[in-house]
Amino acid sequence: MLYLQKNINNYIDMKKLIYLLAIIFAVSFTTTITSCGGDDDTTENSGNNGGNSGSEDNGEDNGEDNGEGSVMTTEQQKKKIENTTISLLEEFDASNFEGIVDLVSYISEVYSDYNYDAVEEWGMTCLESMIDFVDSWEEKSEGYDWVANYSYSEYNMLFKISSFKGDFVAKSGRWKRTDADYLSFTVKDENGTDCVLKLTTGGKEKKIYVGEEEEWEWLGSDSDGDMYEYNYGIDIYNNYILVPSVINITLDRAGSRLAEVIVNTDLSSMRGEEFDLSRDQYNVSTTFNFNGYSIVNDKIKYLPDGKGTEVSYSIKHGKSNLLTFNISSELDVDNEYFYGADNSNIVLNIMDAVQIKGYCSDANLLLKYYDEADNAEDESEFKEYVKKMNNLIDFSLYYDNRNTKYASVELESFLYKDYWGEEWYCTPVIRFIGDGTSYSFEEFFNEKDFRNVIRTLERLIEDYEYLLDDAI
Numbered sequence: 026m027l028y029l030q031k032n033i034n035n036y037i038d039m040k041k042l043i044y045l046l047a048i049i050f051a052v053s054f055t056t057t058i059t060s061c062g063g064d065d066d067t068t069e070n071s072g073n074n075g076g077n078s079g080s081e082d083n084g085e086d087n088g089e090d091n092g093e094g095s096v097m098t099t100e101q102q103k104k105k106i107e108n109t110t111i112s113l114l115e116e117f118d119a120s121n122f123e124g125i126v127d128l129v130s131y132i133s134e135v136y137s138d139y140n141y142d143a144v145e146e147w148g149m150t151c152l153e154s155m156i157d158f159v160d161s162w163e164e165k166s167e168g169y170d171w172v173a174n175y176s177y178s179e180y181n182m183l184f185k186i187s188s189f190k191g192d193f194v195a196k197s198g199r200w201k202r203t204d205a206d207y208l209s210f211t212v213k214d215e216n217g218t219d220c221v222l223k224l225t226t227g228g229k230e231k232k233i234y235v236g237e238e239e240e241w242e243w244l245g246s247d248s249d250g251d252m253y254e255y256n257y258g259i260d261i262y263n264n265y266i267l268v269p270s271v272i273n274i275t276l277d278r279a280g281s282r283l284a285e286v287i288v289n290t291d292l293s294s295m296r297g298e299e300f301d302l303s304r305d306q307y308n309v310s311t312t313f314n315f316n317g318y319s320i321v322n323d324k325i326k327y328l329p330d331g332k333g334t335e336v337s338y339s340i341k342h343g344k345s346n347l348l349t350f351n352i353s354s355e356l357d358v359d360n361e362y363f364y365g366a367d368n369s370n371i372v373l374n375i376m377d378a379v380q381i382k383g384y385c386s387d388a389n390l391l392l393k394y395y396d397e398a399d400n401a402e403d404e405s406e407f408k409e410y411v412k413k414m415n416n417l418i419d420f421s422l423y424y425d426n427r428n429t430k431y432a433s434v435e436l437e438s439f440l441y442k443d444y445w446g447e448e449w450y451c452t453p454v455i456r457f458i459g460d461g462t463s464y465s466f467e468e469f470f471n472e473k474d475f476r477n478v479i480r481t482l483e484r485l486i487e488d489y490e491y492l493l494d495d496a497i
Contacts, residue, residue: 097424099457102431103474105424109378111481116342119488121316125283126492131215140199147202151189157181159263171253176244178260185267187226218279228270231292234299238262268292284315303359304329318342331355331367349374357389365389374426381434383420391417398451407449408438414451422455432457437465 097105159179166173192205195212209223244256272288294306307327313320322338337351354369366388373381385391391414398410415435422432437454440447456463472479 096429097431097459099460099462102422102424102457103469106379107475107478109376110475110478112378113347113376114478114481114485116345116347117485119485119492121318123492125316128214128220128278128283130495132212132220136195136212138198139195143200143202144193147191148189155183155185155188156262157183170251171255173255173257176256176258178258180260180262181265182238182262183232183265183267185230186224186272187230187267187269189224214278220276220278220283223275223277225273226269226271227273229293230267230269231290231295232298233266233268233292233295235264235266238264265298282314285313287312301360302327302329327356331357346374346377348376354388365392371420377426378424380423380426381420382423383418383434385418387417401449404438404440404449407451411436411438411451430458437463439465 161178164175189208191202193200193202193210207225211221214220240260242258244258247254274286276284289310291308309325311322319341324335324337326335334356335353339349340347350373352371354366356366357364369385371383394410394414398407401407420434421430433456434453436451438451454463454465455469
């Protein structure tokens with residue numbers, strides 16, 4: 026229970042960190058503008074010209090690399106962000122997924138009634154071969170008028186992905202299996218064309234301990250009127266997994282690739298069977314290709330002792346770069362606690378049109394100031410902590426992969442009043458360099474200025490609802 030509580034506390038702290046660092050997602054206003062309904066009249070904005078929206082010109086000017094954004098007006102930037110978001114949403118048009126949804130719907134309908142006995146028996150055989158008996162013993166607990174008898178059996182469970190092999194073909198109402206060096210399932214689509222789902226593994230395998238699991242069984246009870254006897258059977262499984270260096274999953278139809286998942290994992294630095302954050306490195310990359318879309322996690326890298334951790338991924342559709350994201354940090358962690366992250370750098374790039382670049386020098390200190398601001402006794406003390414937090418972060422808005430900075434995102438103090446009293450809180454605001462105006466997210470990403478984004482998103486949601494309704 027103590028271990029669980031520690032992890033819950035760490036999770037809460039991580040939620041705070043994620044919230045504070047999430048100001049980099051100033052462009053992710055799609056959710057904001059579909060849920061906000063205007064500011065509460067009881068809230069006083071202590072920001073800077075929060076209602077002044079600047080020029081009414083909706084044209085676009087990409088500016089020059091002069092280091093400070095002074096060419097595009099605030100209204101022009103709103104228009105650019107709106108157009109970029111609409112373009113991003115349109116790249117995920119529901120029609121692009123009709124083919125795969127129709128295929129899955131057909132397979133589900135036609136093959137759901139097939140006899141799966143061969144698959145189930147094979148699966149159970151594979152799992153049973155991975156279990157090794159270790160030891161057994163008995164224990165007893167006694168009370169005033171009761172006795173509990175426990176019969177323990179301990180096993181090692183070694184889950185090996187590469188052991189799941191076989192070529193399964195759906196034919197004549199049942200699945201038939203033949204030996205193979207891989208795992209595959211073959212069905213026919215509505216045109217009688219073979220569709221093959223295939224799993225292969227490769228490279229060296231690393232044995233990793235992933236935890237203990239207990240299964241309790243009630244064996245009955247006895248009573249002679251004065252003494253009650255309860256009997257339990259407990260199976261303990263020490264779970265391990267053999268992680269291969271390469272996992273490859275493919276879906277082909279008539280020899281053409283519909284989808285592919287590739288996972289490359291490097292755990293060669295691990296010196297034991299349990300991952301130790303204080304000494305072990307971790308490096309993994311994943312690629313998901315589907316119907317012209319490509320999602321690539323080209324780096325999830327962890328180095329111990331604060332030497333540097335990095336995560337980067339990208340999303341493409343055809344030749345269009347939809348989104349790239351990179352975060353690097355000097356993490357200070359061990360196997361139970363998160364102590365902080367220093368020199369965190371974040372870059373978010375949307376459609377090569379809008380970029381947000383951010384930096385946090387000390388996440389642990391940021392959390393400390395956040396907690397102290399929450400406990401501040403008056404306005405001046407609260408604002409002083411907000412000032413200290415802003416000194417630790419630097420998030421800016423850029424366009425078209427140029428070095429011109431157009432806006433910054435920072436924390437700002439606001440006062441909330443209701444019948445019970447008043448309370449100070451802080452929230453991210455966008456401050457534009459050109460005219461000096463600042464806006465809360467709700468003010469900037471409002472329903473009027475971004476109505477076309479809302480309409481596009483609503484249409485997209487409706488299209489997916491129709492698509493899935495037809496498939497069910």
